[in-house]
Amino acid sequence: MSRRMDFNEDGVLSIDFLAGFTIFMIALIMVISMLPGILAGIQSEAIDYDAVAYRTSVILVEDPGWPANPPWNQMDEIHKADIERMGLALSKDTPNILSRGKIDLFFDNGAAFTMTPDDYRRKVIFGDIPYLYNFSLRIEGEDPLFKGQEIPESSYGYQRRLVKVKNESFGHIDFSDGRYSTNTEARNGSEVTPYEASFFVDIDYGELYDRSISPAYRIDPRSDMLTFDMEKMLSDLDRVQLGDNGMKLEKVRLYKIQDGGSAQMLPYNWSDWNNETYIFYHGTEANYKASKLLDSSVFPITIKNETYFKMDLIPALPFSDEMTSGLRVNFTFSYNWTGANLDPGYTYLSGTHQYNYDVINVDQPYLVDGVMEVAIW
Template identity: 35%
Template sequence: MITLIYVATLIPTLFIGLQSNSIDYDAVAYRTGVILAEDPGMPYNPSWETLPNISDSEILRFGLALSKDTPNILTPEKINRFFCTSEFVYPTDYQSRAVFGDYPYQFNISLQMAGSNVTQSVGDILPVDSTGRSVGTYGYSRRVIKVKEHSNATLDFSNFNVTSGQPKGNLPLGIYTQNATNQAFSVYFNYTYLLNSGPDYDSIAYQINPLAPSGANGLVGGEGALINLTGLQALPQNTGGIITTVNLSSISVYKSQSAAPLGTGQEPFGGPELNSTNPSQFLLYIDGNPTPVTQLPCNVTSNVSLFIPPGLLSYLGGGDSSTLLNITMQFRLSQQDWYLNSTQVTPYGAFNYNYTNPNITQPHLEDGVMEVAVW
C-alpha cells in the first residue's frame, strides 16, 4: 500500500515536460463575447460609459449589456463609447478591460446591425492568405444581439389650423394660447408611472427610463430623451401683416415629488433645478443645422430638436423614484401671437411623455451580430 501511494505521487511529475502549451483561443473568444454581451460593465454607479475621458482609468471592465437582467440586449451609448478608438487605445485598454489575461493576444471585435452596411470594429485584421482564407490558429465567437433603441417625442405642427386655432392629427388639444409674447413648451416625466406602467411586465428592455435611479438593476443614469418640434413656422398668425420672429430664450428643469397640480415652474414644482441659457448640458439643434447651439437666446423658424443625454435627468432628480421632472423651453415672440404655450394644458400643464401618447416612438429592439476573433 505504501509503495502504491508513493508511485501515485510520482506519476504527475513524470509528465510535466509533456504538458501542452497550446491556448484555447475559442474559449478566450467565447469568454470575451460573454463579457461584452451579458455584462453591463464596471463601474456601474456611475455607469462606465458616462465617465469623462479623464476618468478612463476608473473603467475596470467593458460591458455592453443594458443590465445584468437583460443579457444580449445592448445599449447604443455603451456600444458607441466602446468602439471610440480616439478615447481607448488598442490593444492595451481593450486587453485589460475585455479580453483579460497576461498573454499578448491579438483580437478583433466587431458589431453590425441588421440591414446596415456599417460595421463598428476595433482591433487587428485577421491574417489571411492570397485566397482570402484565414491562416494560423485563432478562436472565433459569433453572437446574435439586440440593441435597445430609445424613445423619442416628435410633434409636427405643420398642419396647425391658424384660422380656427385648433390642432390637426394627433397633436394634443389645448397646447396653444393666443396673443402672448412669452410662451413655453414643457415636457413632463413621471418616473413612478414610467417604471410601473411599461409593456411586457415592465421589462426594462421596453421601458422609457430617462429617470433611472443610480444602480437600479445595473441600469445607471437612465437613457437619453429626444424631443423634436417641427413645422413651427405654421404657428404664428402674423397679425397685421407683421412677421413674428421667435427666440428660444432658455431651457429649464423643474422638480417635484407631488403628482398634482403640475404647472411650469409653479407649485408643487420647485426650482428650477437647472435654468440654462448655455445649453452645454444638452444637445440642441435649431432649424436642421447639424451644429449644436451653444448659446441662448437663438432664433427659431421651423424646427427644434432637444436631446437630453443619459444621466442628466437622474442627476437632477436625485435618483428618487417619486421624482417628477418638468423640462421647459421658454420662447420669446417679437409680438403677441399664437405659439406653444403648454402651460394651458390640463391637468399637467405639460406634454406628458408616456407609453400611450401617439406622438412618442416607443423603445424597441433592433437585431445585430457581434463577432470576436482572437489569435
C-alpha cells in the same frame, strides 16, 4: 591428481551495468511522463484561443460591465481607471441585448474619449498574455463597427453571437396637429403685444421607472439618451397677424419638477452646460447646429416656416436618481400681433408635451438585430 572447477559466467551481470540500466530506465520514465505535458500546449493551442474568445464574448454580450450604476460608459476620461469590465449588455437581466451608449464608447463611435489596446486586454479579455484581438459588431441597417487588428489566416479563436441592440426613444412634436394651440381673450394686437407664453416638455421620472416594463423597452433617464424635436410651429397660427418676424423663441430653460408638481429652475451654470446635460440644435431639419442655451448671440430665434429644433438630453439626466422628481424643458415664445377685432382672439402655443410611454407622444424604444464577432490570437 588435481581437479579444476570451471564456471559459466554467461548469465552474470556486472554491478556497473545494473546501476547504469537502472538510471537509464528512471530517466526514460521521467521523460515519458513529461512528454504529454510538453505536447499538450502545442496540440491544444487553438482550443485555448477558442476558450478565451468564448469567455470574452460572454463578457461583451451578457455582462453589463462594472461599474453598473451609473453604467461604466458614463465615466469621463479622468475616471477611466475605475472601469473594471466593459460589458455591453443593458443589464444583468437582459443578456444579449446591448446598450447603444456602451457600443458607442467601446467602438469609439463618436465617444468623448477612446480606449487603448491595453484597456481592451485588461477590461475585456483579461489574463496575463498580451493577446491580439478583433471585435466586430454588425447592426441591421448600419455600417459595421470594428476594433482591433486584422485577423490572421489561422491559429486564432473565434466566437459569433447573435444579439439585439436597443434603439432609444424619440419624441416628435409636430405643432400642425393643433394640440398645443390656445387663443387669447384679447382681440386687438395692441392689447397683448408683445406677448410671451411657455411651452413645456415634461419628463416624469416616477412614471418612467415602471418595473413592469422590461429594461429592453424601458425609457430610463439614468442610462438612455432622451431626444425630442419640434417643427411646424407656425402651421396652426395666424401668420397674417404675426407677419414675417412676429414669433420668436426667447429662451430655453431647464427646471426640476419637484414632488407635488412645482418646478424650480436649475442654476444658470447648470443650464449652460453643453455635451454634459444637453445638446440643443436649431436651424432647419436639413441643416441645424448646436448651441448653448445662454448664448446671447443665438437668442432670440425668429420662427420661420422651416424652423426646426432638436434637443438631446444626455444621461444621466439631472436628479434622475430621485423617483419622485422630474425634468422640465421650458420654451418661452414671444408674439407680436397686428390687426384688430380678431375673433376668437390671437392663437399662440402653450401646454405640456409629456415624454412618457404614450405612443402618441414618444416613439418607444425598440430592438434591432445584430451580430457580435470575437477573434483572439
